Amino acid sequence: MTDTVFLLGAGFSKPAGIPLLGEFVDYMLQLSARGAKRKDNSFQDLPIVREAMNIRNELDGYHGRANFDDRDIEDLLSILTFNVLGGGKRDKAKLTLMAKAIAETIEVTCQVRHPGLQPGRGQVIEDGPDLYRRFWKALFKAKNSGTKLPTILTFNYDLVLERSLLQVVSGTSFGFSSRLPFDRFRLTYGTAHAPDRQYKIVYTNYNSHGSRGRMYDEGSVLEHEPTNDIGSIERIELLKLHGSLNFPQKPQRDNLTQSDWWAPVADPYILPPVFNKITGDGLAQTWRLALDRLRKARSIVIVGYSLPQTDIYMQYFLKAAVGPNLDLDRIVVFDPVLFSSSERRDAMQERYEACFSSQLRRRIQFTPTVNPPSVPSGTTEAFVSMLEQNPQSLLY
Numbered sequence: 138m139t140d141t142v143f144l145l146g147a148g149f150s151k152p153a154g155i156p157l158l159g160e161f162v163d164y165m166l167q168l169s170a171r172g173a174k175r176k177d178n179s180f181q182d183l184p185i186v187r188e189a190m191n192i193r194n195e196l197d198g199y200h201g202r203a204n205f206d207d208r209d210i211e212d213l214l215s216i217l218t219f220n221v222l223g224g225g226k227r228d229k230a231k232l233t234l235m236a237k238a239i240a241e242t243i244e245v246t247c248q249v250r251h252p253g254l255q256p257g258r259g260q261v262i263e264d265g266p267d268l269y270r271r272f273w274k275a276l277f278k279a280k281n282s283g284t285k286l287p288t289i290l291t292f293n294y295d296l297v298l299e300r301s302l303l304q305v306v307s308g309t310s311f312g313f314s315s316r317l318p319f320d321r322f323r324l325t326y327g328t329a330h331a332p333d334r335q336y337k338i339v340y341t342n343y344n345s346h347g348s349r350g351r352m353y354d355e356g357s358v359l360e361h362e363p364t365n366d367i368g369s370i371e372r373i374e375l376l377k378l379h380g381s382l383n384f385p386q387k388p389q390r391d392n393l394t395q396s397d398w399w400a401p402v403a404d405p406y407i408l409p410p411v412f413n414k415i416t417g418d419g420l421a422q423t424w425r426l427a428l429d430r431l432r433k434a435r436s437i438v439i440v441g442y443s444l445p446q447t448d449i450y451m452q453y454f455l456k457a458a459v460g461p462n463l464d465l466d467r468i469v470v471f472d473p474v475l476f477s478s479s480e481r482r483d484a485m486q487e488r489y490e491a492c493f494s495s496q497l498r499r500r501i502q503f504t505p506t507v508n509p510p511s512v513p514s515g516t517t518e519a520f521v522s523m524l525e526q527n528p529q530s531l532l533y
Contacts, residue, residue: 139374140435140464140533141287148441148472149517152266153297154248161210165242166190173245183245189238192217192231210239236407240294240382244401249297251399263308269301272521277305279528280371281318287532288374288430292442294382294407298375299324299399306338307359316340317357319371323364324398327376327426329388330406330419334398335362335370376423376430380407388419424454431458435533440471440520444488455492468493469502469531473515476504505530 147157156164169190172180193207196216205212217235220228249265263270280286289298302324306317323335336359377384382401408420431437437459444451459465474485490498507519508526524531 139285139288139430140433141285141531142430142434142437143287143289144437144439144442145289145291145293146440146442147293148443149291149520150247150293150295150297151441152268152517153295154246155243155293155295155297156246158210159208161239161242162193162208162213164246165210165238168242168245181245183241185234185241186238189235192235233404236405239407240401240405243295243382247295247297249300251300251303263304265297265301268518268521269297270305271525273302273305275521275524275528277318279524279532282528284528284532286371286373287438288376288427288434290376290378290427290430292379293377294380294405296382296399296401299383302373303399306336306357308356319369321362321368322371322373325372325374326381326384327374327423328384328420329422330384330386331381331398333364335364336360337362374426374430376427378408378420378423378427380420381405382407428454428458431455432462433464434462435464435466436469436531437465437467438469438471438520438531440517443472443474443485444492446484446488452488452492459493459497465497465500466533467500467502468497469505471505471515471517471520473513476514 147155151157165186168183169187172182175181193213196207196213199205199216200207203216205216207213214232214235217228217232221232247265249269251262251264276286291298306322317338319338321335321337323333325333338357339360340355340357342355382405383398384406385402386404386406406419444455468489470489472485474481476482486503489501489503493501504514505519505523507514507522512519512522
């Protein structure tokens with residue numbers, strides 16, 4: 138079992154082009170008005186986003202009696218969720234449509250895509266910021282040195298981690314002279330909405346014809362395997378606490394194909410923020426696993442999550458997680474807010490410190506030092522740079 142847990146918030150996916158929660162509705166309004174810009178500079182019409190913004194406009198009358206922020210996607214989801222509890226099929230349809238519009242907004246803004254395989258070569262095309270491929274490569278390099286892979290907990294719905302993982306394990310990132318530290322791996326989500334996927338990594342020669350004749354590249358391909366515990370298997374545990382674009386609404390049997398884990402589904406399972414995350418929910422097992430991993434962790438690394446004052450649930454979740462943990466040695470927090478104005482920085486530190494005892498507060502690192510100094514402090518870039526240069530400061 139791992140000794141390290143990564144907890145990733147919206148800030149982790151910001152370099153991939155996906156808007157933060159506070160920016161999300163503004164992006165949806167822009168997409169509703171003009172559509173998504175294509176590579177040929179034309180615009181793709183997005184009617185589902187426009188319909189979602191019409192639903193937002195219907196809530197305008199609430200302002201006369203209720204205080205909420207109609208530019209905050211979590212406020213909109215919360216009100217729609219309670220309307221479902223007190224309403225009927227029409228309210229449920231509105232919530233479903235809003236979830237689909239969120240999924241479409243993430244997809245059109247996300248720069249980490251999977252455009253397919255290179256013609257005639259069969260290798261995965263590397264797409265999007267190299268930052269996320271560097272993340273996986275740094276983890277696998279540390280694994281090669283004897284470190285365990287961390288459990289990754291994320292609040293994000295996007296497929297940035299899945300697609301960048303695919304680009305690393307299948308392609309020419311690792312050739313015969315620099316192989317991955319495992320021959321087989323299992324991707325585990327911890328929910329019936331996404332059964333485990335297991336693969337064998339096969340090294341091969343990619344070949345093609347060019348102006349210089351036949352060309353060869355060393356690389357790897359994935360072979361889908363039945364899920365079993367025969368032989369040595371590296372487990373990559375990715376617990377997506379609020380659902381994901383590749384989670385279908387109905388729980389699935391373990392009969393999915395290789396392509397499912399990096400592709401969005403038509404009707405994704407996304408957990409609205411006010412839903413009880415433990416009782417009677419499809420992600421209850423995921424939250425139980427997350428609680429267990431945090432209770433056993435020696436190192437907890439938090440990236441791009443500011444622990445908002447309104448997120449009371451997560452504050453008590455953290456308290457319940459670390460309360461029984463006798464082995465927790467450090468908590469490292471990466472967030473640009475911690476390097477901003479003193480008022481915002483102090484408020485964020487106080488929110489985190491309020492979750493932990495005085496002796497544990499001394500073990501929280503709010504301003505981890507990263508080299509080179511040109512790397513923006515507290516960012517995903519700073520986190521990945523430290524993972525590359527000084528993995529022992531984050532991993533056990």
